[in-house]
Amino acid sequence: MPLLRRQRLSTDPSGHGHWPDAYGRIMLDNVDSTMAEAARRAGDIDRPTWIIAQTQTAARGRRGRVWQAPAGNLNATLIFKPDATPAEAARRSFLAANALFAALSIYVPAEKLSLKWPNDVLLSGGKVAGILLESSGQGGNVDWLSIGVGVNLRHAPQDLADAAFAPVSLTQMGGWEVEPVDFLTTLADAYATQEARLAQMGFARIRQDWLAHAARLGEVITARTMREEIIGTFDTIDDDGNLVLTTGAGPRVISAADVYF
Numbered sequence: 001m002p003l004l005r006r007q008r009l010s011t012d013p014s015g016h017g018h019w020p021d022a023y024g025r026i027m028l029d030n031v032d033s034t035m036a037e038a039a040r041r042a043g044d045i046d047r048p049t050w051i052i053a054q055t056q057t058a059a060r061g062r063r064g065r066v067w068q069a070p071a072g073n074l075n076a077t078l079i080f081k082p083d084a085t086p087a088e089a090a091r092r093s094f095l096a097a098n099a100l101f102a103a104l105s106i107y108v109p110a111e112k113l114s115l116k117w118p119n120d121v122l123l124s125g126g127k128v129a130g131i132l133l134e135s136s137g138q139g140g141n142v143d144w145l146s147i148g149v150g151v152n153l154r155h156a157p158q159d160l161a162d163a164a165f166a167p168v169s170l171t172q173m174g175g176w177e178v179e180p181v182d183f184l185t186t187l188a189d190a191y192a193t194q195e196a197r198l199a200q201m202g203f204a205r206i207r208q209d210w211l212a213h214a215a216r217l218g219e220v221i222t223a224r225t226m227r228e229e230i231i232g233t234f235d236t237i238d239d240d241g242n243l244v245l246t247t248g249a250g251p252r253v254i255s256a257a258d259v260y261f
């Protein structure tokens with residue numbers, strides 16, 4: 001039985017075969033990457049749209065890594081046109097992480113979940129979900145923003161290059177069975193709530209919610225950038241979402257790194 005209910009709608013101005021359904025979702029059986037599909041459709045998108053695929057053949061992860069995307073896991077990208085500068089668009093990864101935490105908490109005990117900077121979700125210390133942002137635009141504001149979300153609902157692929165945090169799945173960790181399309185409904189609601197919070201209360205509230213679930217806050221962690229390894233106490237994230245560590249040589253503000261503990 002197919003995992004997703006496919007929509008076949010008659011009006012498809014993009015010519016791509018699947019047009020958003022009543023909930024702003026495009027459902028695909030198989031695609032190279034929902035990020036690539038979002039970029040191809042960016043010109044046709046006139047409202048926030050989730051693209052979900054049962055499988056992806058060339059799914060991408062952060063920092064050029066490959067992401068394994070088997071059927072049974074959530075493979076989805078939200079594309080929309082925020083009225084946002086590149087820095088404001090980049091902060092959306094924290095909204096996505098908060099939304100994932102809220103959505104996963106519906107299905108698994110919240111105390112087993114935590115958020116790893118910049119944008120991974122851990123379940124009992126293993127990686128259960130990852131987030132990837134891509135955008136396009138020149139000048140002041142981005143033209144469009146894509147937020148890709150991969151959640152190991154059923155399978156925990158073991159051949160990731162970034163295996164420092166062993167991938168785990170909901171099924172493997174607790175026998176929790178969640179259909180991707182059902183999870184997407186929960187996640188889409190949770191993400192919309194985060195956007196409403198951002199509009200009403202600003203990024204300070206998003207940051208506060210993220211910090212409330214942050215893994216290893218106040219503890220010594222290691223941040224590995226392209227150039228160096230920095231060891232320090234995880235103090236906070238700043239107003240742009242940068243990692244703030246206190247090291248033996250003083251405070252360090254880090255914009256991009258992989259974190260280990």
Ligand SMILES: O=C(O)CCCC[C@@H]1SC[C@@H]2NC(=O)N[C@@H]21
Pocket residue numbers: 032033034035036056058059060061062063065067069074075076077120129130131132148149150151
């Ligand atoms: O490296 C990470 O942790 C981010 C992984 C993001 C994977 C998702 S799956 C849906 C979307 N399509 C992609 O090609 N990548 C993202």
